[in-house]
């Protein structure tokens with residue numbers, strides 16, 4: 001492991017228990033993602049892509065094995081430590097945007113900052129910057145339902161980057177968008193990776209979307225197969 | 230800590246902002262709680278109004294003397310001999326001629342027709358002497374004149390005129406097989422006497438075959454402290470088998486009987502409360518479920534479970550408080566000042582006004598908030614434990 005490795009998965013096993021039977025998703029998964037990487041994760045439905053993303057984001061725990069983030073294992077953190085760790089290090093982007101319907105775009109973007117010690121004026125400045133990055137500073141007061149799908153996803157991206165996390169995890173971020181809008185979103189992720197140095201792991205079904213990443217990982221039957229793009 | 234407050238504020242505003250999107254569920258909850266509160270307030274208003282009327286009736290410096298063991302006037306008897314003896318008691322206030330200010334009284338229950346809704350109800354016809362008004366502070370003839378002793382004339386309380394047909398001034402009517410004439414209308418504001426008919430004592434005794442006995446002797450005391458003198462006199466006189474109280478003590482005892490109605494009111498409201506609670510739980514679980522994706526998203530961002538808990542509890546309390554206020558307002562509009570009559574102690578019709586005051590509203594709102602708290606706590610716990618796999622819900 002080198003200093004520049006942001007994430008290292010070692011011997012990860014994940015088993016779901018459903019009543020009596022247990023389903024093994026991975027039994028011995030190993031993966032290293034260097035800082036500044038942009039990984040497109042592909043694979044058939046049910047292969048465990050979302051499961052893996054949840055493990056990387058501290059939303060779920062491995063059955064066994066170690067997840068090192070910046071060299072420190074996260075799987076042993078308590079629930080509340082993990083919450084604080086997510087707030088500080090991870091930005092999430094979801095297929096269906098997951099914005100708060102009753103809040104304005106600016107308030108949605110501000111949410112992660114509520115967990116920091118920033119003053120209201122600092123928070124406001126950061127929100128403005130994040131909305132500028134995604135080109136929506138003129139829509140700050142709009143509610144999600146007053147925005148198009150692509151605009152909503154851009155608000156979600158602003159929310160994901162506003163607290164300046166090291167890692168952005170995106171699960172099918174373009175799955176609900178048309179081709180042109182999807183391209184805009186993917187270009188934006190590419191920009192975040194290239195210009196701002198964000199490490200990104202993106203799950204996608206779409207080979208065209210995967211081309212925006214630095215490399216593709218194919219997950220099938222519990223193992224990876226790598227292709228450089 | 231301040232981060233926690235910011236999280237709570239965000240979740241609470243999100244929750245309250247989302248109320249209109251669950252409009253019908255929210256409205257149903259508000260109304261079911263309002264119904265419970267209005268029911269409770271109806272009973273509290275009734276007992277409060279009755280208590281006020283009865284409390285207004287009792288006086289501290291009037292002795293109320295009944296035959297031994299009789300809680301109510303109706304089942305008391307006292308001979309004319311006893312009355313004559315009692316009038317000699319020390320401690321009684323006397324007029325210039327040395328006669329005690331005392332009123333031997335007897336009442337009988339007669340039927341009367343209600344104005345509203347029809348139907349028969351009982352009214353007291355009280356046989357009194359000319360002294361009776363002196364023992365009712367606030368007594369006033371509002372129209373007509375006093376009855377002539379020895380005649381079939383009567384005066385009627387304003388409460389009776391208001392509630393029943395056939396008692397207007399100058400009306401002739403049949404009671405207990407004989408003819409009577411209404412020659413005056415009187416009031417003793419805020420007392421039970423307002424709902425009585427008064428006629429000459431000897432006439433009532435003879436027309437209702439009561440012989441020379443009476444039920445009660447009311448007598449003005451020199452001072453409230455003189456009650457002890459009267460009691461001592463009664464104990465030293467073996468021919469007197471009577472109980473002595475102040476009039477206030479007497480009516481306080483009667484008000485006790487209505488306490489059961491209050492217990493019934495609470496029982497009924499609490500029963501209805503369980504229904505409202507089931508509805509509230511349902512609404513709240515649905516509300517938490519409807520928000521589960523947002524709550525899971527906040528958890529993913531790093532929010533704690535406690536703000537989600539507070540958000541749900543707040544929503545539930547807001548709904549409950551609205552229900553409490555709507556119910557109180559409805560009860561106030563429907564019941565406050567409503568005139569009713571009921572069977573008081575001794576089977577007499579007592580006319581009183583429903584009365585809703587701050588204490589009754591407070592009780593109603595407290596019940597509502599209790600329902601909100603109980604109906605919100607389990608859904609709130611579920612909200613706090615929203616699983617992260619709800620992230621993909623849509």
Ligand SMILES: Nc1ncnc2c1ncn2[C@@H]1O[C@H](COP(=O)(O)OP(=O)(O)OP(=O)(O)O)[C@@H](O)[C@H]1O
Nearest residue numbers: 016017018025044045046047048049050051052618
């Ligand atoms: N909480 C859970 N409990 C039980 N089984 C689960 C749970 N979450 C996922 N699974 C199972 O684990 C397997 C992998 O699910 P996962 O959601 O990671 O797949 P995926 O690769 O993201 O699929 P898709 O492309 O359809 O999103 C599936 O068989 C799924 O049914």
Ligand SMILES: [Mg+2]
Nearest residue numbers: 049050051171
């Ligand atoms: Mg998936």
